[in-house]
Amino acid sequence: MASxxxxxxxxxxxxxxxxxxxxGPRSARRAALHLxxxxxxxxxxxxxxxxxxxxxxxxxxxxxxxxxxxxxxxCTDPRRDPAIIVVVxxxxxxxxxxxxxxxxxxxxxLGATLSPLDGIGPDxxxxxxxxxxxHQAQVKEVVLALNATVDGQTTAHYITDLLQxxxxxxxxxxxxxxVGGELDYLDEGTLSAAMRQRTLF
Amino acid sequence: MASxxxxxxxxxxxxxxxxxxxxGPRSARRAALHLxxxxxxxxxxxxxxxxxxxxxxxxxxxxxxxxxxxxxxxCTDPRRDPAIIVVVxxxxxxxxxxxxxxxxxxxxxLGATLSPLDGIGPDxxxxxxxxxxxHQAQVKEVVLALNATVDGQTTAHYITDLLQxxxxxxxxxxxxxxVGGELDYLDEGTLSAAMRQRTLF
Numbered sequence: 001m002a003s004x005x006x007x008x009x010x011x012x013x014x015x016x017x018x019x020x021x022x023x024g025p026r027s028a029r030r031a032a033l034h035l036x037x038x039x040x041x042x043x044x045x046x047x048x049x050x051x052x053x054x055x056x057x058x059x060x061x062x063x064x065x066x067x068x069x070x071x072x073x074x075c076t077d078p079r080r081d082p083a084i085i086v087v088v089x090x091x092x093x094x095x096x097x098x099x100x101x102x103x104x105x106x107x108x109x110l111g112a113t114l115s116p117l118d119g120i121g122p123d124x125x126x127x128x129x130x131x132x133x134x135h136q137a138q139v140k141e142v143v144l145a146l147n148a149t150v151d152g153q154t155t156a157h158y159i160t161d162l163l164q165x166x167x168x169x170x171x172x173x174x175x176x177x178x179v180g181g182e183l184d185y186l187d188e189g190t191l192s193a194a195m196r197q198r199t200l201f
Numbered sequence: 202m203a204s205x206x207x208x209x210x211x212x213x214x215x216x217x218x219x220x221x222x223x224x225g226p227r228s229a230r231r232a233a234l235h236l237x238x239x240x241x242x243x244x245x246x247x248x249x250x251x252x253x254x255x256x257x258x259x260x261x262x263x264x265x266x267x268x269x270x271x272x273x274x275x276c277t278d279p280r281r282d283p284a285i286i287v288v289v290x291x292x293x294x295x296x297x298x299x300x301x302x303x304x305x306x307x308x309x310x311l312g313a314t315l316s317p318l319d320g321i322g323p324d325x326x327x328x329x330x331x332x333x334x335x336h337q338a339q340v341k342e343v344v345l346a347l348n349a350t351v352d353g354q355t356t357a358h359y360i361t362d363l364l365q366x367x368x369x370x371x372x373x374x375x376x377x378x379x380v381g382g383e384l385d386y387l388d389e390g391t392l393s394a395a396m397r398q399r400t401l402f
Contacts, residue, residue, distance in 0.1 A: 007269045009253050016247040021235050022228035023221075030223040033293055035251070036258055036267055046217040047251040052210050054248055057237055066207045066237055067248070092234055 010036070051054030062133075064126055067179050074098075074107060081105050083140040085133060089113045089161065090148065097145060105143070108133060113151040114158060127159065134166040144172045211237070265310030265327055265336075267292050275308060277300075282306050284341040286334060288360065290314045290348065298346060306344070309334060314352040315359055328360065335367040343371045 010032060018028035035043040059065070060072035068071055074080060084105025088094050094107050110125040134142055144161060146152035160170050173194035177186060186194075220230035226341035236244040259272035260266070268274055275281060275319050285306025289295050313327040335343055339360060343364060361371050376394035378387060387395075 007258075007270055007274065009250070009312050010267070013247075013250045013254050013360070016243065016250050017221075018207055019243055020218075020224075020232040022224055022232060027223035029296065030293065031223060032254075036254065039255070039258075042217065042220055043251060043255060046214075047248065047255055049214045049217050050209070050244060050251065053237065054240070054244060056210055057208075057240075066211070066234075068210055073208065080247040085321050092231065095230065095234075155202075194354075 038165050063107045063112060065094055065107060079104070082138045084139070085130070085139055086143045086145050087130060088145050089152065089155070093145060093147075103143065105141075110155070113146060113149075113155040115151045117177060121136070122158065125155070127162065130159065131166070134168050136164050139166075139168055141169045141171060144168075144170065146172075148175065216275055264308045265292070265312060266295055266308060280305070283339045285344060285345050286331070286342070287344045288331060289346050290353065290356070294346060296350075304344065306342075310366050311356070312349075314347060314356040316352045323359065326356070328363065331360065332363050332367070335364050340367075340369055342370045342372060343367075345371065347373075349376065 013035075014025075014028050014032045017023055017031050018025050020028075023031060031143060035046070056068040058068070058070050060067055060070050060075055062071045062075045065072040065074055069076070073081065081104050084103065085108050086094075086097065086103055086105050087108045087110060088097070089110050089112060091109055094109060097103060097107075108126065108130045110127065110130070112120050112125055114120060114122065130142075133139065142159075144156040144159060146156050156172060163170055175190060176195055176197060177183065177190065177194045183191065214236075215226075215229045215233045218224055219234050221229075224232060236247065248333050252352050257269045258267060259269070259271050261268055261271050261276055263272045263276045266273040266275055269336050270277070285304065286309050287295075287304055287306050287378045288309045289298070290309060290313060292310055293345065295310060298304060300310075309327065309331045311328065311331070313321050313326055315321060315323065315326065331343075334340065343360075345357040345360060347357050357373060364371055375398055376391060377398060378384065384392065386402065
């Protein structure tokens with residue numbers, strides 16, 4: 001019934017919007033209606049922005065970052081310290097570290113973490129290219145910025161083993177109390193780690 | 202920092218996605234990344250669907266529905282009962298009634314409800330065209346399918362007054378217990394109305 005009323009074009013738009021993370025069928029319908037009502041103010045610019053992204057965005061062959069240039073802006077930035085490679089599972093993690101201005105090195109995006117349960121093995125990750133980058137003379141440190149989950153830590157151990165031959169220091173991010181976090185709500189593992197790694201005030 | 206890393210094209214896409222209802226800045230970033238990763242499977246079809254919608258979608262000059270034809274599919278459907286005009290505030294309400302297959306009449310979209318607090322007066326609503334439609338010979342009933350809120354009911358009273366000269370029955374949707382609703386959670390007004398309008402089992 002709905003499709004005969006709204007027409008196949010609108011139904012298709014709703015269905016595609018519903019495939020975005022964060023939007024369900026109901027909110028996709030609201031989003032489609034909002035777009036149609038704001039035709040010039042929102043729909044036209046969004047259509048254009050998507051077309052531009054379609055035309056110009058590519059994956060950096062060096063680090064796996066997403067950008068409009070290949071090599072990407074980070075890989076070609078002379079102010080970055082080429083001695084440090086920060087290994088992340090996903091581009092979203094790279095973006096998060098960059099927003100935090102957390103480190104001034106280069107990156108390496110694995111694309112996922114090892115996950116036997118989901119059938120994700122070493123060949124599905126950009127690990128070979130990481131090992132070869134780690135053997136370059138200028139690289140001194142590989143920071144494993146992976147999630148503190150079982151899959152993330154499994155991946156970290158796997159990569160650490162592979163990098164034993166390379167002349168690099170392999171590090172990981174510190175565990176501890178999140179800024180603004182309340183001790184009462186933290187798990188025991190985090191509390192123990194934060195206490196073990198306590199620093200001078 | 203983020204904009205220098207992801208590039209202005211991606212930042213603009215994120216900003217536009219964040220203006221969709223249901224998506225905030227954080228989920229817009231996730232949505233953008235999802236789109237970029239699913240370039241062929243999702244981003245390309247969505248870009249196309251938006252372009253098609255841009256090119257083809259228009260507002261029905263008769264009823265205010267959104268469709269690819271004007272007059273819209275509903276207004277031109279010979280199976281619809283032209284004696285009934287269902288007045289709704291928004292196209293979303295029309296879609297909801299159609300999904301429910303609730304009534305087989307024609308529609309009239311006001312565009313909003315009267316709201317003195319928000320500065321929405323009668324001139325901002327498609328009321329003149331409703332009054333003129335209500336005076337057409339074939340129209341026998343005007344159903345006010347407006348929200349059961351103060352603004353919705355104010356609008357319903359205002360329209361009812363205007364339609365006194367027209368030879369139509371003005372009706373509204375019944376109040377009552379929602380299907381699947383639990384009495385314990387319903388307000389007293391709904392419970393009283395549902396009891397007053399009780400029907401044979």
